[in-house]
Amino acid sequence: MEAMVVKEILREAQFRPDKMGKADLIRGEMLSAGLNCFEPGQEHSAHVHAGQDKLYCVLQGEGELMIGAVTTSFREGDLALAPAGVEHGLRNTGPGRLVVMVVFAPPPGHR
């Protein structure tokens, strides 16, 4: 597999008027990275990934994060792990857009 470089990842953000937007950034054999992009008020409702750890890193904006029994405010510069099998969700509670980098290990579709 070859090196992959993506400059200025915030420029890859994709927003949708009806729901959270997604953008793929990088995919390796053991991890993948992408963006989840929220207009004000949009959310990613609670869900679970079986067998995948998911890392969240807030690049822009602020929101409310739920992972298992933990609910916390979450803003630019914060990091969180939703371990495999633990329910998690995210909502943009701020006045502006929210952009979060998500890293999955293993990547979606991995066997």
Add this chain to the structure above:
Amino acid sequence: MEAMVVKEILREAQFRPDKMGKADLIRGEMLSAGLNCFEPGQEHSAHVHAGQDKLYCVLQGEGELMIGAVTTSFREGDLALAPAGVEHGLRNTGPGRLVVMVVFAPPPGHR
């Protein structure tokens, strides 16, 4: 495994006068995240991780990144993947400090 949240990850940065500083942030079963912290001129010389993908995300500063045959400038907001088995290194070429978040999958010491 439980949820983990780290607020303001840049505040976890650890610098050393003699070489790159490291800080652990989060560890799951399938990935881990930490910081690599460089004073001006410091570098992480070329090395390889067998069986681990390594993701780099620049949080602050600028540098020169080498992955395999690719050498590129690398600054705040940029992302790169050093795939398992591919040599990579990083050097702070800017006037200020360089802080890079690194994500490993699987985490170091994983069996």
